Amino acid sequence: MAVTDMPGGDEKPKVRLLNDPKFRSIIFQVILVAFLVWLVWGMVNNAANNLQKAGIASGFDFLGIAAGFGLNFSPFLEYNQNSTFLDVYWVGLQNTLILAVIGGGVATIIGFLVGVARLSNNWVINKMAYVYVEVLRNIPLLLQIFIWYKGVGAFLPSKRTPADLGMFGQLNAAGLFAPKPVYSDGAGMIPLALLAAVVITFFVSRWAKKRQMATGERFPVFWTALGLMIGLPLLAYFIFGQPISAEYPTVGNFGPKGGMQVIPELIALILALSLYTAAFIAEIVRAGILAVSRGQTEASYALGLRPGQTLRLNIIPQAMRVIIPPLTSQYLNLTKNSSLAVAIAYPDLTAIFAGTALNQTGQAVEILLMTMLTYLAISLITSLFMNWYNSRMSLVER
Amino acid sequence: MKKTIVSALGVAAMGVTAFGASAATLDDIKAKGFVQCGVSQGLPGFSNPDSAGNWTGIDVDLCRGVAAAVFGDATKVKYTPLSAKERFTALQSGEIDVLSRNTTWTATRDTTLGLNFAGVNYYDGQGFMVRHDLGVKSALELSGASICTNTGTTTELNVADYFRANKLEYEIVAFEKADEVVAAYDAGRCDVYTTDQSGLYAQRLKLTNPADHNVLPEIISKEPLGPVVRQGDDQWFNLVKWTHNAMVNAEELGITSANAEAMKTSDNPAIRRVLGTEGEFGAALGVGNDWAFNIISQVGNYAEVFERNVGPDTPLAISRGTNDLWSKGGLQYAPPIR
């Protein structure tokens, strides 16, 4: 009986190097990295060659040069004839963020309302919300911007015959000429009063919580806070002799003059961006609320909570956990979509930095890189913040 | 499209063919069989497509002249419509061979952008257009007006300079495309439309009621418009430069597309040199000796090009003015061919 030798148990089977998965994965990665390095090197090399051969200046020196062109919208940052291309960048970023913040706020409000309406038992409300969502989200955003800007804009009264909106100012093809607040001495006390109200609210809510824990009695924190925040500044306003007044636009050579001009591009963008995004937010809200099981509602009722309390204390907090992650991506989409401002001459980052400044300096590579990295940074910061918030909100399981 | 796919394959095989030096522009053009010409996206009189995609205009005729000089056939041109933003990159990257797109010659563009201006085929200046009913007679009355213009152009900078120098307030509304600027002005977004004066006349045709608008007398800047080529290829630069010069010289010498053939037998040595019956100027440019004859017979001299595209008999109705010959009080002056 020839018994064949069995290899020892701890002796590894002989494997060719190429068949060793570890070795293969290393080789594969080396090849990939080498290919990428070659590709990037090739592109950089090409770009450098092309730029050098054509005698095009490169580098970031242009940022210090005076831009020399005018801009029509910069509410917070100073921009004048001596401003540099770097200032243009900041103004553009500012205007992009303005769009993102206002648009995001309005979209959230409309989106929540429509989302709740989608779940309403009322047939009319329910169907209207459904039509709103389907129509708005199935029409390209750029088209909606054009509809608001050029379509509706075409029916606005001409510059010299503005429509009078009474206390809201005047409206014409060049935008809304709203009354501008004029501050005089003592105006600073009003924000101080508001701050005081916030601080008091903070302590009241802490005390109310403590008391509820101890005695079970509830204190109307919300209404107290609302009263404080409206009442204190109003009190300050009258005590210090009405230090804020409104400057209404007057008639100038070319239509209304003075006041606070809100350019039509901004209005059209806010309308289009927020209505469009709200359609998506509404669906997210609906899905979030539906994700909370029906038993939660029933349990709340069983504990004696009223429908409003059930929604506020039970359903919404739980739904928020489902809502927040997709909501984040909607905010990011809105920020990215705000770059469509370039189509209608609103001076955002894309329009004035990746547009006008690029045209004037011709430094395409530097400017587009800066622009893309800025958007990337906004995206990353927002998602980091939202991840942090999400982890705080999420269910802690034991 | 053909070129595209060949190029795509070129990229696919980058390892073999990429990163190599290219031949001279003129040789490339002869090899591919046409001149790739960058034009505007539609500016009547300068470069404008009709609904069938045929291009006409002063800038287009310059490209046709270059094609006539190289191939003896003015139709061997392909046009790339470009926005103000794309125009320089398109030239720098070699996508087009010559940019003939009402582009203003400035020091920056001539130096840091790596471009060469091969002459001036239209002397222009920036002006303003307003509605009649505003009652504005001079640009100095425009304080507080909102002004529509194109982004990334010299006009945008000139407006800023002019209003600052005259201490006037203004609101600028800058659009990417010329059509958008006109539409916004027409819709009443702005009180004033500013661009090169020739452009004002051209764009006025697109307004709903052209007669309701008038062009203010002030010209606030110098806008020498001309064809542009890449730096670093003198042979090609020369050819484009002398295409324009040949047209101006032809007008000066009285050679037209109609009489060019007959003029070949002229006794005037200057005419004979232009038409290639005397001297070897074509060879020095790298093209056939009848290069200028081809330009003139197929495209025409400068006067013909001007009258055909923007002259008094066209809807634009622009008079020669500064674009007349130097001998008639204008600025068009071409060095002699000899």
Place this chain on the structure above:
Amino acid sequence: MANTNNDVSFVRSELVQASAPPSGEIGVVGWIRKNLFSSPSNTILTLIGLFLLYLVVPGTLNWGIFDAVWSGENRLACATVAQGGELPDGWKAACWPYVGAYLKLFIYGRYPDAELWRVNLVLIMFFVGLIPLLMPSIGFKRENLIFMLGIFPVASFVLLSGGNLNFNGFLIPEAIMAPSSFKFWIDFILLSLIICGLVGVYMKATETDPKQAVTLAAIAMAVIGVILFVMSVDFGLVEVETELWGGFVMTLVIAVTGIVAALPLGILLALGRRSDMPAVSLFSVIFIEFWRGIPLITVLFMSSVMLPLFLPDGVTFDKLLRALIGVALFSSAYMAEVVRGGMQAIPKGQYEGAMAVGLNYWQSMRMIILPQALKIVIPGIVNTFIGLFKDTTLVSIIGLLDFLGMINLSHSDSNWATPVQAMTSYLFCAFVFFIFCFGMARYSVFMEDRLNTSHR
């Protein structure tokens, strides 16, 4: 049992006939009461809703249909007295003859009239191929896919552009052989041989039977060769430059090309992101997050302004092709996330099972994981496509004349210039986009329901 009849107690032996519900609970009245006026707050909501409807619906109908102008030759048909026309002052409604006059441009762009049959043929092929593919009940999915992904793209490319490309060769240095189409085919055969040889050597080195892999490589190269050959044949079609393409057809071309190119790229990226190899997954993550973090318009700016500078001298891309590259890379990142979602939904047992039967990585992906993962993400893919389809309108900003670009271009025609022109054309555009996107969204929901049931 005898005294049964004397028993006074009453036991019901059958159910009472149910009486009709109160009239307020059934029929139209009941429905209205239940759904619209069940409580005071509900009544208020209903009234608010009806008021909003009253504000929106009659106005819209009047604007689009009843007050609209339906025939005319030029702007005077849609102009009020003050604007030089005959309509009463204050008239505002749609001007449909303008859309009619421009309909051809809106659909086909400036594609030459004589060649329009080519576009129509492509459109017919597209819908004839697509509709059976979308209907789960119709068989021959495999053949259908081969047609849509293999034959259709090549055929439509040849039809739309005219084909007849000339290849000059790429491998042998020019010093040895002058560029010509003959040289290209020599080069191509050489390249195929080299690739097959490399595959064979690799298989030999890993002690696998090289025959199968080499045959596969040879077939792949042969297919590429046939495609290139078809593209280079002169079918006698006139060349139509992409500058003349436009309108809704261009919108379709960009969206379909974008999604077809994005799908394989997205699958690769999704595999890469889930890979164990750190370099591969890092690269995939950076790539995906980069494209998802920037707006499409900057991608398009990059492809139109920056890309040309990155290419070697003398290599240029067509404007449309550049936009297509940008769109494809952009959507591949989104596609990767969709596919990754599908792969994560596959139970771990499937991966382990595949390994257990001795499949290697690519085999298990190809035969086990991806077929399942791709099936669940069909709704996701359709949604990505809807997003991409809407986003194609952005190419109008970089000057391509897609549907929206063509509409904006038509506004510069003073022949039809009236205040209602912009709104009319935008409503038309919105209507077309709505029909397509809503249809696709419904399809996506339908597929989702179908797939859901099969999992429960």
